[in-house]
Amino acid sequence: MSPLSPPSPALPALPALAALAVLLLMAPALPGIAVKTKALLTGRRGAPVMQLYHDLWKLLRKRTLLNPATTWLFRAGPVAVIVSTVAAALLLPLDGRAAILSFAGDLVAFAGLLALGRFALVLAGLDTGSSFEGMGASREVTFAAFAEPGLLLCLAALALATGDLTLRGMLGAPLAAAWPRAAAPLALVGISLFVLLLAECSRGPVDDPATHLELTMIHEVIVLDHGGPDFALVLLGGALKLALFGALVVGVFAPRAGLGAAAAIAVLAAGLAAVAVGVGVVESVMARLRLSRVPQLLVGASALALFGILLLLR
Amino acid sequence: MPPAAQLLLLLVMLSDFAVLATTRLSGCIRALAAQGLLLGALPLVLAPLSAHTVVLALGTVAVKAVVLPRFLAWAIREASVRREVEPLVGFVASLLLGAGAVALAFGIAARLPLARMPDALLVPAALATLMIGFIVLTTRRKAITQVVGYLMLENGIYLFGLTQTASVPFLLELGVLLDVFVGVFVMGIVVFHINREIDSLDSEQLTEPAD
Numbered sequence: 001m002s003p004l005s006p007p008s009p010a011l012p013a014l015p016a017l018a019a020l021a022v023l024l025l026m027a028p029a030l031p032g033i034a035v036k037t038k039a040l041l042t043g044r045r046g047a048p049v050m051q052l053y054h055d056l057w058k059l060l061r062k063r064t065l066l067n068p069a070t071t072w073l074f075r076a077g078p079v080a081v082i083v084s085t086v087a088a089a090l091l092l093p094l095d096g097r098a099a100i101l102s103f104a105g106d107l108v109a110f111a112g113l114l115a116l117g118r119f120a121l122v123l124a125g126l127d128t129g130s131s132f133e134g135m136g137a138s139r140e141v142t143f144a145a146f147a148e149p150g151l152l153l154c155l156a157a158l159a160l161a162t163g164d165l166t167l168r169g170m171l172g173a174p175l176a177a178a179w180p181r182a183a184a185p186l187a188l189v190g191i192s193l194f195v196l197l198l199a200e201c202s203r204g205p206v207d208d209p210a211t212h213l214e215l216t217m218i219h220e221v222i223v224l225d226h227g228g229p230d231f232a233l234v235l236l237g238g239a240l241k242l243a244l245f246g247a248l249v250v251g252v253f254a255p256r257a258g259l260g261a262a263a264a265i266a267v268l269a270a271g272l273a274a275v276a277v278g279v280g281v282v283e284s285v286m287a288r289l290r291l292s293r294v295p296q297l298l299v300g301a302s303a304l305a306l307f308g309i310l311l312l313l314r
Numbered sequence: 315m316p317p318a319a320q321l322l323l324l325l326v327m328l329s330d331f332a333v334l335a336t337t338r339l340s341g342c343i344r345a346l347a348a349q350g351l352l353l354g355a356l357p358l359v360l361a362p363l364s365a366h367t368v369v370l371a372l373g374t375v376a377v378k379a380v381v382l383p384r385f386l387a388w389a390i391r392e393a394s395v396r397r398e399v400e401p402l403v404g405f406v407a408s409l410l411l412g413a414g415a416v417a418l419a420f421g422i423a424a425r426l427p428l429a430r431m432p433d434a435l436l437v438p439a440a441l442a443t444l445m446i447g448f449i450v451l452t453t454r455r456k457a458i459t460q461v462v463g464y465l466m467l468e469n470g471i472y473l474f475g476l477t478q479t480a481s482v483p484f485l486l487e488l489g490v491l492l493d494v495f496v497g498v499f500v501m502g503i504v505v506f507h508i509n510r511e512i513d514s515l516d517s518e519q520l521t522e523p524a525d
Contacts, residue, residue: 184324299409303331303412304331313420314438
C-alpha cells in the first residue's frame with residue numbers, strides 16, 4: 001500500500017467538501033433529467049425531474065419487509081453499495097483540484113470500490129434464492145467482466161497522458177496541460193467512458209430503465225426483493241454511481257483546474273446535467289441492444305480506450 | 315503534420331473498427347464509403363494545393379466513396395442477399411484482433427526503414443487499414459464482405475502510397491484506381507453469378523463440387 005500523499009491540511013479543503021455535497025444532493029436529479037429529456041424528445045410531458053427525491057422520501061418512511069429466506073447478506077447489500085459509492089466519490093477531485101482522499105494508485109481503489117458495491121448487491125440478490133434474481137446477477141456480472149477492463153483501460157490512458165497516478169492529478173491540472181498535446185486520445189477516452197457509463201449505470205441501449213419486466217432487465221432484477229428503506233438505498237446508490245461516472249466524463253472533457261472554486265462547482269453541476277441529457281438523447285434515439293450484443297459494445301468501448309493508449313505510447 | 319490530417323487518419327482507423335463491429339452489410343458498406351471520403355480528403359490536407367492533388371482527391375472520392383459503395387449496395391439488392399454479416403470469428407474476437415492489428419501497425423511503423431520519412435500517423439494508419447482489411451477478408455463468410463475486405467486492403471495500399479505522393483506519377487495512381495474498379499466489377503459479376511447458380515453468397519459452399 002502506498003502511504004497517503006503529503007498531509008493535506010488537517011481539514012479537507014472546503015471547496016472539495018462543497019463539491020461533494022453538490023454531487024450527493026444532485027445525484028437523484030440525474031435519472032430524472034434523463035427521463036425528462038426522453039419524454040420531451042418523444043413528445044410527452046414526462047415525470048417531474050425531482051421524481052426520485054419523492055420516491056426516496058416515500059420509501060424511507062416505509063417499513064422493511066424481509067423475505068424469510070434471506071440472511072444478513074441481504075440487509076448488508078444496500079448499505080455496502082452506498083458506503084462504497086460514497087467512498088469512491090471521496091477519491092474524485094470533484095472541484096477540479098483536490099480530492100478529499102488521494103494517494104498514488106487511487107485509480108485502482110476507485111474501480112475496486114465500484115466493483116465492491118456491485119459484488120455486495122449481487123450477493124444480496126443471490127441470497128434471496130430466487131431464480132429471477134440469480135439470472136439478473138449472472139447478467140450483471142457477465143457485463144461487468146467486460147466493463148471493468150474498459151474502465152481500467154480508460155484510467156490507465158489518463159494516467160499515461162498526464163504522467164500522474166492519482167485521480168487528483170489525472171483529472172486536475174496535469175490533464176488540462178495534456179489536452180493540447182493529446183486531444184485525440186483524450187477524446188477517445190471520454191467517449192469510451194460515456195459508453196461505460198451507459199452500461200455500468202444500466203441505462204439504454206444496454207438496459208432499459210423504463211421497464212420492470214424481469215426478462216429484459218439486468219440491474220433492476222437483482223433488487224426485486226428489496227423494499228422500503230433498503231430499496232431507497234439501492235436507488236440512491238444507483239443514482240450516485242451515475243453521478244460518479246458523469247463526474248468522470250465531465251472531469252475528462254472539462255478540466256477545471258484553472259477556475260475558481262465556485263465556478264468549478266458550477267461547471268461540475270452543469271456538466272452532470274449535460275451528461276444526463278446526453279443519456280436521455282441516447283436512450284431516445286437507440287433501441288435496446290440484444291443481450292448478446294452488449295459485450296460487443298463494451299469491447300468496442302475498451303478498444304477505443306486501447307486505441308487511445310496506443311496513440312499515447314507512440 | 316497538419317492537425318487536420320491527424321484527425322482524418324484517426325477517423326480512418328476508427329472506420330476500420332466500424333467495419334469490424336457492424337453486424338449489417340449496409341452498415342459495413344456505409345463505413346467503407348465514409349473511409350473512402352476520408353481518404354479522398356487526405357491529399358488535400360497533406361500536400362500543397364495543386365491541380366494534381368485536387369484531381370486525385372476528386373477521383374478518389376468519386377470511386378471510393380460513391381461508385382464502389384453504390385455498386386456493392388446494388389449487388390446486395392439485386393442478389394437479395396441476407397442483410398447480416400456472417401463472421402467466422404465472432405465480433406468481439408474480431409474487434410480484439412483489430413486492436414491487436416493496430417498495436418502491431420504502430421510497432422512496425424516505428425521500425426520500418428523508409429526512404430522518405432512521412433508523417434507520424436500515416437504509416438501506422440496504412441498498415442492498420444491493410445491488416446484490418448485482411449482480417450475482414452479472411453474472417454467473414456459472405457462474398458460481399460470479402461469484397462469489402464479487399465477494398466480496405468486497397469485503401470491501406472493507397473494510404474501507403476500517400477507517403478510518397480511527391481514521387482508517384484499521376485498516371486500510376488489513376489492506373490491503381492482503375493485496376494481496383496475493374497477488379498471489383500469482375501468480383502461483382504462473379505458474386506452475382508455465384509448467387510444465381512447456388513442461391514447463396516456463402517463462399518464456403520464453393521469448396522464442395524456441385525453437379
